[in-house]
Amino acid sequence: MIGTLVRIGWLNLKRDRAAQALTFLLPVLFFSIFASVFGGQGGDTTSSIRVAIVDEDRTDASRRIAGAFEKETALRLRKTADPDETDAAPLDRAAAEALVREGTVPVAVIIPAGTEQQIAGSGLVGVKLTLLADPSDPIAPQMVQGLLQKAIMTNAPELTITSGLQQFEKFIGMTEAQRQAIDGYVAQLKSGDAASTAGASGAMAGFTIDVVNVLGGSGQAEDLVAFYAAGIGVMFLLFSCSAAGGAMIDEVDSGTLERLIGSRAGMRGVLIGKWAFIAMMGFLQLTVMFLWGWLVFGLDLWSHIPGFVVMTAFSAAAGAALGLMLATASRTRAQLSGLSTILILTMSALGGSMFPRFLMSETMQKMGLVTFNAWALDGYLKVFWREAPLWALWPQVAVLSIVTIVLLTAARLFARRWEVV
Amino acid sequence: MMPLAVRGARKRFGAVQALDSATLELRPGELLGLLGPNGAGKTSLIRAIAGRLRLDEGTIEIGGQPVTPGVTRPELGIVPQELAVYPNLTARENLEVFGALYGVPRADLAARVTRALEHAALTDRAAEPVKRFSGGMKRRLNIVCALLHEPRIVLLDEPTVGVDPQSRDRIYEMLADLRQQGVSLLLTTHHLEEAEARCERIVIIDHGKVVASGSLRELVAQSLGSARVAVIRASRPFEPAPALPAGAELDADGRTIRATVDAAASSLPELTRIASVHGGGIDDISMHGARLQDVFITLTGRELRE
Numbered sequence: 193m194i195g196t197l198v199r200i201g202w203l204n205l206k207r208d209r210a211a212q213a214l215t216f217l218l219p220v221l222f223f224s225i226f227a228s229v230f231g232g233q234g235g236d237t238t239s240s241i242r243v244a245i246v247d248e249d250r251t252d253a254s255r256r257i258a259g260a261f262e263k264e265t266a267l268r269l270r271k272t273a274d275p276d277e278t279d280a281a282p283l284d285r286a287a288a289e290a291l292v293r294e295g296t297v298p299v300a301v302i303i304p305a306g307t308e309q310q311i312a313g314s315g316l317v318g319v320k321l322t323l324l325a326d327p328s329d330p331i332a333p334q335m336v337q338g339l340l341q342k343a344i345m346t347n348a349p350e351l352t353i354t355s356g357l358q359q360f361e362k363f364i365g366m367t368e369a370q371r372q373a374i375d376g377y378v379a380q381l382k383s384g385d386a387a388s389t390a391g392a393s394g395a396m397a398g399f400t401i402d403v404v405n406v407l408g409g410s411g412q413a414e415d416l417v418a419f420y421a422a423g424i425g426v427m428f429l430l431f432s433c434s435a436a437g438g439a440m441i442d443e444v445d446s447g448t449l450e451r452l453i454g455s456r457a458g459m460r461g462v463l464i465g466k467w468a469f470i471a472m473m474g475f476l477q478l479t480v481m482f483l484w485g486w487l488v489f490g491l492d493l494w495s496h497i498p499g500f501v502v503m504t505a506f507s508a509a510a511g512a513a514l515g516l517m518l519a520t521a522s523r524t525r526a527q528l529s530g531l532s533t534i535l536i537l538t539m540s541a542l543g544g545s546m547f548p549r550f551l552m553s554e555t556m557q558k559m560g561l562v563t564f565n566a567w568a569l570d571g572y573l574k575v576f577w578r579e580a581p582l583w584a585l586w587p588q589v590a591v592l593s594i595v596t597i598v599l600l601t602a603a604r605l606f607a608r609r610w611e612v613v
Numbered sequence: 614m615m616p617l618a619v620r621g622a623r624k625r626f627g628a629v630q631a632l633d634s635a636t637l638e639l640r641p642g643e644l645l646g647l648l649g650p651n652g653a654g655k656t657s658l659i660r661a662i663a664g665r666l667r668l669d670e671g672t673i674e675i676g677g678q679p680v681t682p683g684v685t686r687p688e689l690g691i692v693p694q695e696l697a698v699y700p701n702l703t704a705r706e707n708l709e710v711f712g713a714l715y716g717v718p719r720a721d722l723a724a725r726v727t728r729a730l731e732h733a734a735l736t737d738r739a740a741e742p743v744k745r746f747s748g749g750m751k752r753r754l755n756i757v758c759a760l761l762h763e764p765r766i767v768l769l770d771e772p773t774v775g776v777d778p779q780s781r782d783r784i785y786e787m788l789a790d791l792r793q794q795g796v797s798l799l800l801t802t803h804h805l806e807e808a809e810a811r812c813e814r815i816v817i818i819d820h821g822k823v824v825a826s827g828s829l830r831e832l833v834a835q836s837l838g839s840a841r842v843a844v845i846r847a848s849r850p851f852e853p854a855p856a857l858p859a860g861a862e863l864d865a866d867g868r869t870i871r872a873t874v875d876a877a878a879s880s881l882p883e884l885t886r887i888a889s890v891h892g893g894g895i896d897d898i899s900m901h902g903a904r905l906q907d908v909f910i911t912l913t914g915r916e917l918r919e
Contacts, residue, residue: 445695446695446696447694447696448698448699450691450695450697451691451693451758451759453685454663454665454685454691455685455711455714455716456714456715456716457714611665611683612664612665612666612667612683613660613666613667
């Protein structure tokens with residue numbers, strides 16, 4: 193008897209391709225995606241951090257510091273307003289801050305005026321670099337601080353040595369012969385002949401770093417609430433839109449779709465009507481999510497209403513179009529369920545709904561841009577983290593609008609099979 | 614001018630000839646029964662009339678105007694076999710949404726919905742979600758949803774399937790009311806007795822072709838002529854099945870012989886002898902004029918189609 197029941201199960205599985213895919217293919221697919229996202233795979237295992245650098249001192253010493261940073265492979269420096277134009281004007285503090293604010297770079301380093309004098313007077317100890325940081329990326333500023341120390345040690349050891357010897361000479365004193373020997377060695381270090389064997393391992397570079405949050409958020413926990421409200425909200429928007437789109441398949445089975453198509457609405461009207469409803473439902477769903485974030489987690493919703501409305505409207509519109517496209521492409525509810533689960537979870541993983549994209553490798557970040565989630569989330573982050581003005585949302589709005597149009601067109605084409613044959 | 618005329622309709626799906634020069638006419642105010650075995654082409658024909666099937670050849674005219682594929686004509690009301698209503702909406706809400714979609718003027722909608730509810734005997738249950746309705750109530754609602762825009766031609770695909778005799782009677786009363794208003798009705802059904810009793814004319818379609826059409830009397834004349842049908846039930850099943858004369862067949866129960874007999878006197882003795890010798894005697898013997906069932910089997914055969 194048990195053998196017979198096992199046989200029934202086996203025969204059903206053998207003849208159900210969708211069930212086979214969900215059972216065997218989906219886990220492997222998700223394993224691969226998550227391994228790529230969290231394991232830093234995808235081509236660039238040597239992910240570097242983008243850093244803007246502003247040299248306000250413009251002296252030999254400050255150039256040495258900037259040069260040391262430039263040699264650090266883990267950092268990708270941007271020194272000019274136009275990254276493609278090496279002769280362009282060097283960045284100033286305001287331009288660097290704007291780059292951080294708009295999310296082009298997560299960190300900007302300011303070498304302040306008077307740095308050379310500080311080094312001449314009291315060595316690196318008196319130097320105070322400023323780090324303009326984007327709090328939406330909590331990792332980059334920490335890493336950059338450490339890398340700056342390392343860069344000075346490794347790439348400009350003479351600065352550290354000079355600084356230490358100045359202190360030594362000031363408090364203890366040196367003979368002329370000693371000073372000449374040291375000057376010769378420092379010259380060697382400057383020219384690079386001494387390689388990186390400066391013997392500075394374990395020592396501190398001496399300068400201090402002042403980290404400034406340029407976005408002025410009221411707190412990291414609150415910022416993360418905005419991220420998760422958007423991330424989870426967009427993922428569930430896609431799930432609910434796909435489920436609502438599935439009503440089309442139920443209507444095919446029940447015969448109501450036939451009745452609707454035969455009415456004055458026609459197939460085009462039916463699709464537009466359904467899209468409008470699903471988009472409204474999605475808008476409401478995201479609104480409930482953010483209202484809950486405000487009510488329970490203190491999310492600052494009310495001072496971001498215009499941006500929230502714009503992003504929610506365009507995200508819901510695109511989500512609804514995706515739901516309709518999936519429904520019209522599927523022959524059965526089971527097919528829709530399998531297809532939408534695979535697609536939505538993949539897009540959510542790649543697009544940053546589950547794990548922030550800025551923490552992924554650069555290749556994965558770029559791959560994420562093919563997903564709906566990435567654009568929607570980028571828009572929400574602009575609104576809630578970067579305090580971006582409405583016009584700054586145009587790339588996200590444009591992409592989501594194009595996605596909506598393309599998906600609706602695809603849905604219209606798929607739906608032709610329900611019309612005249 | 615006929616409300617509906619189909620001429621030489623042909624449609625092929627791959628290897629299957631769904632419609633093969635099918636021709637029929639629907640007259641003003643008549644109830645025309647469209648019969649045929651499963652897969653005979655009934656649904657294809659209905660879909661073509663509704664503008665949902667592009668013919669390879671042939672024409673369909675409604676009120677003298679050709680049907681354009683992709684366009685459902687407003688003169689047409691379509692009652693699908695499926696219960697094409699929203700189960701979570703009330704009867705009134707279903708009627709309101711379908712009325713609006715089918716172009717009923719806003720000013721008339723409430724009055725037409727009320728009339729439709731009365732027509733379907735659903736006034737008392739108008740505010741209830743349809744999912745709580747019985748099968749018969751849903752069927753009646755399914756019909757009136759297609760009538761709100763006051764079509765002149767109504768296509769009904771198996772409108773009485775799965776309902777009790779009371780609901781069936783009510784549905785035919787509704788159809789009779791429509792005919793009185795001059796509405797022409799084309800109905801498909803597998804209930805041959807219903808078609809025999811209710812339809813003015815009958816069209817039998819098989820393999821995409823119209824194989825016979827006319828009143829029952831005309832169909833009998835076309836297929837069986839003046840023959841009568843003899844039914845002889847033996848006392849026990851035949852074992853083994855006996856050799857039967859031409860025109861006689863053994864029913865599925867294995868002991869009833871059904872035969873069309875032109876000259877009863879010459880055929881009956883042989884049939885009764887077979888039943889007596891091989892069937893252990895005769896339990897019952899009857900003769901009747903040809904019925905629609907006999908015509909249908911004669912024209913379309915006994916073999917299963919699917």
